[in-house]
Amino acid sequence: MADAGVADCAWPEDRIQVSKTPWLIAPWAQFLAMRQADRLPHGLLITGARGLGLMSLARRIMAYSLCQSPITTPGAEGACQVCPACRLRLAGTHPDILQLLGSGSAFGVSIDDIRALIDAFSLTRYGALRIALIEQAERMNRNAANSLLKLLEEPPTGSLFLLTAERADLLPATIRSRVQRLVVTMPTRAVMVRWLCDTQGVPEADAQMLWFLGEEQLMSGQLPNWDWMAVTQAWIALMAGHGGVLVTVNCWQSIPRDTLARWLLRLMVEVMRVQSGLACEAPSNLIPLIEQLSRQHTRVHWLKCHHVLLEFLQTANHPLNDELAFERLALDLTDQSLQTRLA
Ligand SMILES: [Zn+2]
Incomplete structure (x- = not known):
């Protein structure tokens, strides 16, 4: 102070x-x-x-x-x-x-x-x-x-x-x-992106990503210092059924648990928006991946994955070994019996 x-x-x-x-x-x-x-x-x-x-x-x-x-x-x-x-x-x-x-x-x-x-x-x-x-x-x-x-x-x-x-x-x-x-009211996406580009010198693709990441990141003008694309691709491969749990966990381990949970929750909201016929708000390079995912599982399945992630976020600060926590999350998200188990 x-x-x-x-x-x-x-x-x-x-x-x-x-x-x-x-x-x-x-x-x-x-x-x-x-x-x-x-x-x-x-x-x-x-x-x-x-x-x-x-x-x-x-x-x-x-x-x-x-x-x-x-x-x-x-x-x-x-x-x-x-x-x-x-x-x-x-x-x-x-x-x-x-x-x-x-x-x-x-x-x-x-x-x-x-x-x-x-x-x-x-x-x-x-x-x-x-x-x-x-x-x-x-x-x-x-x-x-x-x-x-x-x-x-x-x-x-x-x-x-x-x-x-x-x-x-x-x-x-x-x-x-x-x-x-x-x-002070929140500007629209178009206004904010233009402002980041014109007054802060942020490249447009980065500005779109900053908007997508939300207010924590937005005004800093700084993209996260972890590889969000690799983390996202690992998740998409896992959800599409061709990514191994251990490979995924290896990739996820580079970032804090709560950061991962928030990022995946953000992506999942977009998957559900696309399923509902709404426009995808993700940066353009992520849209094809999100659209692909939205076709892969039912809405009920995604809602239950959302629930799994919320639980994971709530326990993100528990002193459980990171590797075990990520492994459990990856298994929970791919569990074939997810729909019946959480019903
Ligand atoms: Zn004066």
């Missing part, structure tokens, strides 16, 4: 630029509208899925709010980057910036962090506004949340509380009722 102390804020160059990120533009415009109408509340809660750039949006709001001569040209709104306040912010020494960064901490925001925040609010401000940025606010424990609530109920003059949360529903209702929400 970062010290709540003043100006303990490196100001990293954001990899995600709000103006070039379609799904951040609407909440940014919502903030600007409130600000221009002089209706900015004391508390803002930015919510959305992990990796969509909640903190980038929060930092942009912070920069704009602290700037002494912000650019207000429609479509180009932002901090000027040259006024004394911007210079202090860029140097990481702006005394009105208080940050509680939750990522990287196993415990989230603590009561001590909030107490330090309260102390900091008692100091004289440098500018017109003091901003407290609280990342992953839903990870606050109850005592911390109660203390924060007191601050939100009687906000110090010239204060703005910026909270981010992936799971806003985990925040106490009392806090949610004190803040205005800026919702």
Whole structure:
């Protein structure tokens, strides 16, 4: 947990630029509208899925709010980057910036962090506004949340509380009722893939795969460091009846059990989608393999395989020998009596 102390804020160059990120533009415009109408509340809660750039949006709001001569040209709104306040912010020494960064901490925001925040609010401000940025606010424990609530109920003059949360529903209702929400919605696949290619320099095939892998991987722009194609082919050969259990297990052993289970579950969802006549969402090089598999077994069989994998995932952290665990999984998935045994 970062010290709540003043100006303990490196100001990293954001990899995600709000103006070039379609799904951040609407909440940014919502903030600007409130600000221009002089209706900015004391508390803002930015919510959305992990990796969509909640903190980038929060930092942009912070920069704009602290700037002494912000650019207000429609479509180009932002901090000027040259006024004394911007210079202090860029140097990481702006005394009105208080940050509680939750990522990287196993415990989230603590009561001590909030107490330090309260102390900091008692100091004289440098500018017109003091901003407290609280990342992953839903990870606050109850005592911390109660203390924060007191601050939100009687906000110090010239204060703005910026909270981010992936799971806003985990925040106490009392806090949610004190803040205005800026919702970052998940973009469509086409929008996300284009963004990864254009702004992050990810090749299109990789971008498609990142979308398929889901939010954990998506915004990192980094493909998994295991050979997903080999793992997939081993699974397909096994399910098609021409892959030996030991060969399959040898291949699977290169990755953690829970990673394997999630990957196979993801593929299996696609197999069932294809069986139901829906479009396959997998990257194009996997589609023929998935279509082939969907013809190989009945829907009931796949549902039962799905069940086997869910059970495997639940026990992925048990201290069972990896080789034995994978062997059992491979046997369970190919068991000819699967349909009757699990019925
Ligand atoms: Zn400025």
